[in-house]
Amino acid sequence: MTTITTTDPSGKRARNGSVILTDRLCEKRVAKRVKFYDRKCPGLYVSITTAGVATFSFKFTDRQTGKQRTGWLGLYNPETFTVEDARTKVYGLMGMGGDALVETFRDRKARQAKRGKTVDEIIEERIAWMQTPVRKPDGEMRPRIETWENVASHLRRFLSPRLGKKLAGEVTKHDIATLSNDIVAGRHGGKTSVANARHMRRAASGLFKTGRRKPAATT
Known part of the structure; x- marks a missing residue:
């Protein structure tokens, strides 16, 4: 079975910071696009645009291939997809194991390309x-x-x-x-x-x- 490791911010990304993500942080107005990595859930991060759109993603490394991969989780929404929802989703994905996780994101990307955008x-x-x-x-x-x-x-x-x-x-x-x-x-x-x-x-x-x-x- 493929082993996966979560990825912490390093190098250039470290300037964006590793914090405990909160819903309030996701609603923060920013002067330029920034990323915040979650200390409570390794690999989870939110990207916030100047327009106020916050997107959750999950970064991990596939040890079998040595490649770093990123999976899109969804857009922050105070009513339907909060920080806790994103964490729960990541924990569920990590529990699937490496091979299943990589395949899940691959299938999701293919389905999204086929069906169009939300x-x-x-x-x-x-x-x-x-x-x-x-x-x-x-x-x-x-x-x-x-x-x-x-x-x-x-x-x-x-x-x-x-x-x-x-x-x-x-x-x-x-x-x-x-x-x-x-x-x-x-x-x-x-x-x-x-x-x-x-x-x-x-x-x-x-x-x-x-x-x-x-x-x-x-x-």
Whole structure:
């Protein structure tokens, strides 16, 4: 059976730090992309972008091949995928043994490539695209979409918790309409708000238009 070892931050990565990961840390705003490795669960780390998107991954070394491997675990979400959820997932993967673990990540990567991206994945791409600096008509370099922080907030607060794990190509107009109605009624997003529902629909429209993935019509 293949032996696996978890990988601690070293060299350049050490500058990002090894800490005890918390949900609060995952919500931290950063000036540049950073990684934090978890002291409680060796190999687990979170990568946080300037857009506020935190992604959990698991780094380990396959001793049979000597290669370092990284497995994607998921995006941080305070409602559906927290630090403790990520730790539990890593412990479960480590219990599988080396061969099974490597094969699991290989199969997962192949399935994801075949089936397409999730809504959470295209949300992260959309945010990165919006905040990319471009030269404006006045000659200054500013984010492509200057209100990107507001749009990012609407995507993360309203769209991600409900539809984030769903394949982007499987999202229907009915899904968006139901989500909008739930926001208006106060069943999603905290308080009753027509404005928030409108912001969500506008953000969703831009998301699927940019990704060329229009919500499918309900059959």
